[in-house]
Amino acid sequence: MSHLITLQANGAQIGEDLWQLVTLPASQQEVRKQAGKIVLFKLTGEQTVTPEQMANTVIPSSGKIILPLTVFIARHAQLQARIANQEIGVCLDTHESLADLSQAQADLNALPIIAVYVERFADGRIFTLGNLLRTRYGYKNELRAVGDVLRDQLFFLKRSGFTSFAMRTDRSATEAIASLSDFSQPYQGAVDEARPAFRRYNR
């Protein structure tokens, strides 16, 4: 049974996943721990993708696929025909840069889907990335949350501009749909409704 929730005009539905998520092979490189030194800008503890990982990533030769950002950027030239054919989407990790994406692919709306992978549900960077994709980069197509996606974050993800949710498969996606409407009249403006309560209602 599918665990993909998609927002539709007539409400959220569980539907078949037409996209295949391509993942990087595991890194062989030893993990070097930071020893309590002061953080460098943008260095928040994540490993960068190694050249071997990128080279060893197997890209299916046909069908709709979502590629990791690093692979998408590295193989961008080869992918032109498939991008034009609406077969290619991109997946960002929460520490990756939207500027890098937009540099490689000026017209984001040529991509039918962008996914953001959240390794741990408590990583709230996914909300800012969703917001920026919608408000700063003008992205209009499907925006999907993948990874450790749980019911209790759905409301915030929806408000941050996400339109589909690949729910963790050990939980009921059917039950999770209810949490998309946990709150009916949020206070602040966000992506799904830009006007705060004080502009929506005559309070």
Added chain:
Amino acid sequence: MYKYDEIDQSLVDERVAQYRDQTKRYLAGELSEEEFRPLRLQNGLYIQRHAPMLRIAVPYGMLSSRQLHKLADIASQYDKAYGHFSTRQNMQLNWPLLADVPDILAELAKVEMHAIQTSGNCIRNITTDQFAGVAPDEVVDPRAMAEVMRQWSTFHPEFALLPRKFKIAVSGTKNDRAIVQAHDIGMEFYLDSHQKLAIKVWVGGGLGRTPILGTVIREHLEWQHALTYCEAIVRVYNLHGRRDNAYKARIKILVKALGIDEFKHQVEEEWAHLKDAPNTITEAELARVAQHFEPMPYEALAHHDATYDAAIASNPAFAAWAKRSLHAHKIPGYRSVTLSLKTHGQAPGDASSEQMHAVADLAAQYSFAELRVSHEQNLILADVKLSDTYALWEKARAQGLASPNIGLLTDIICCPGGDFCSLANAKSIPIAQAIQMQFDNLDYLHDIGELELNISGCMNACGHHHIGHIGILGIDKDGSEWYQVTLGGSQGNNASLGTVIGPSFSAEEMPQVIEKLISVYLAQRNGEERFIDTVRRLGVAPFKAQVYADKNTAKAGVIA
């Protein structure tokens, strides 16, 4: 004070339903510990030493009599008939049952209260000056803006899971009483040269493990932009704050790592996109909220009251209390009154259900049915007629709420510590009680004068020990409890962080250590000089010498 409309009420009601379902799923094993943790924390529920602890939000410290009655009833029904008022103006219950919390929240919702975002890695309760709206030195009443910001921060989708907790304080006075420099964001409201409401924005302050005072990121921000500017700050933090190490995850570490200039550059760049977005506050919205904070229907009174003057002259006990507990008010003939939750021998900040009912009644009778919680962990009736103060004192005294120690050594700020809190390294309440008993002589206490003594049971610094004139920090050494002493910290416009005086002490030594510090001060002070000013003038050396004199002799003896 602010009254909910349908939108406000629907949010807290829906929150109760949401949390009831989350609790049900957790108890049914459908949510793991780890998954439930941020959910319960964002509802103020900690798992503590003996039982869960529930932190109930008191937005910017304001309560109505009706709300306080409800808190008292909840404490009686679901807890051991007392509550603890915290340094962030909230109220904590130490013994609720996890399964009861949804019912407690439902009770709170009936009186327009909640526990939303009182813990967890999100924007917490916004705090302010306990004398907001009535202080003579106030330039701007910050409460309307605090409420606008409370609403904006409630369930803000982008900032639901930040790297770490995020605290905002607002103030609108010449003399800061909200410690804006010790918050992730501090907002100081003022009137600019065109007499327009403006904000000086501080960022990157905080106590805790790495105490840092905030830096000004913007000298002048028009009030309309308060929310979008905060969004820019929190967005930069959300993306770039550390998430790999909880001890280095506060915004202050990011600001230090980048430097204020680079941090500011990034914030301003972000704000260029957000400025004038729909979250920009409208005149109409500020006016709508501000009408809830209009001045009370004060009577026209004389500056002096003959019955009050007579009582002061004839009753030394009343006079001693009045000297410490009454505060200037902007309206002639009125005073703000602090009711002390620091009765000697009692846990600082604790109030029984009976006391809460009594204070709620006193507020209804003498102060327009409203009261405030101070970050010093006392309760304040903000609008009392001078002519009513004597009657109020008698009733408060009968409830053990009239210790004349406000602002004195025994008005100790203290976290719950190792008796309750699972984070604590050492107990804090017994230290406070021992010091209160050591200085139980009122004349002596008044002679020592203004002194702020703050105690934290661990480096998370809930007791604000860094900014106490005397700070005490509980530490763990090889499994036993020790106490480190700092001198020279202070809140206010000249905020400073205390200096550690030397090796730590055992619990038994602490009252004597304080006694020795005081003896140096009394011997060295110039006239009316306050303790903190003597410390600033002399430095810590003479205090240190006195406190460690015996220890050094003892060591010398061993060597000999």
